Amino acid sequence: MSAADGELRPRIDAAVVRRLVDTQFPQWRGLPLRAVDHDGWDNRTFRLGDELSVRLPSAAGYVEQVAKEQYWLPRLAAVLPLPIPQPVAAGAPGEGFPFPWSVYRWLPGTPVVLRGDVSRDAALAEAIGSFLVALRSAPVDGAPWPGTHNFFRGAPPDVYEEEALAAFPLLGADADRARSLWAEATASRWEGPPVWFHGDVAPGNLLVDGSGALSAVIDFGTSGVGDPACDLVPAWTMFEGAARDAFVETVGVGLDDATWARARGWALWKAAITVRDRPADAESRATLARILA
Structure with missing residues (x-):
């Protein structure tokens, strides 16, 4: 872990995400995984196959957002005129990664x-x-x-x-x-x-x-x-x-x-x-x- 903005951040790379997915969601074990072209600071995102993405909080200060998005995004999607992220699965801490995380439907676009x-x-x-x-x-x-x-x-x-x-x-x-x-x-x-x-x-x-x-x-x-x-x-x-x-x-x-x-x-x-x-x-x-x- 490294210090950033006064907060310890876990290592998040494709190898860590690969282990998390393969261990917790073996049905997606064979899907290719890669970092997205434009990533964020609060969360790290990886594309999983053609239809999914993996989103992981980069520090403890962003962990509360995981459950919020899991619960509220499907409810908001029903009343909004454009697509927003759609949760598919909720991941748990593991493989050295200490926080909950999410799998979403991949949204096409730039x-x-x-x-x-x-x-x-x-x-x-x-x-x-x-x-x-x-x-x-x-x-x-x-x-x-x-x-x-x-x-x-x-x-x-x-x-x-x-x-x-x-x-x-x-x-x-x-x-x-x-x-x-x-x-x-x-x-x-x-x-x-x-x-x-x-x-x-x-x-x-x-x-x-x-x-x-x-x-x-x-x-x-x-x-x-x-x-x-x-x-x-x-x-x-x-x-x-x-x-x-x-x-x-x-x-x-x-x-x-x-x-x-x-x-x-x-x-x-x-x-x-x-x-x-x-x-x-x-x-x-x-x-x-x-x-x-």
Whole structure:
């Protein structure tokens, strides 16, 4: 195991996953296994044959997400307009791997992050917005509120106030503007009933087909119910121009200016701490420029 972000992480490679699958699910022993082209940080994913994938939490902090996704993804799938991950089996710790894990149906498509610049793709922006509106309409009875399972997505952004305020001085001349926007973001609370949100609407979690159309949404590890402001961040992180307008108009149905201010706070916090940790990160610096403009 190695230390990362203050947390010990188990070794996860194809050999470990092969042993887990072969031992616990011998019916899939003969299927080829390989790492996916674009992998995540919270979880590691491997393709198993043509129809399945294996998803394993990379550290203890992500373990709560396994049972949540196993239970809730089939229920959400029934009311959403696009495919989302479909659990097939639940794996147990073993073979030196200490956490529960999952087997899913493989979803075809290419992650948006591998498609190049989509910042002006209005059709994609509108499709993402429509999906998030549908997600907000899903039944919430018994659904998970913000907590450690999703790093408090769906709570007010001031859950990260100490971290945000500590990062702003590193922005130099933009520090005062950042503090002003943060004050706006933390001045309100979600007053409506709790709604479902994805929690990490990022290019790596959006799949498109060969024509570039949105075909699936993946990685619901930070999902839950509460304030949907965290799902509005693509207005700063992904889109600009007419595409940004299309996203804002589509996803903003029923949302007020205060919700958008909180959304900007979420985007500002994430961009600021990323620049703090990786000052040369061009993408986060571009996001900051859009937020602060």
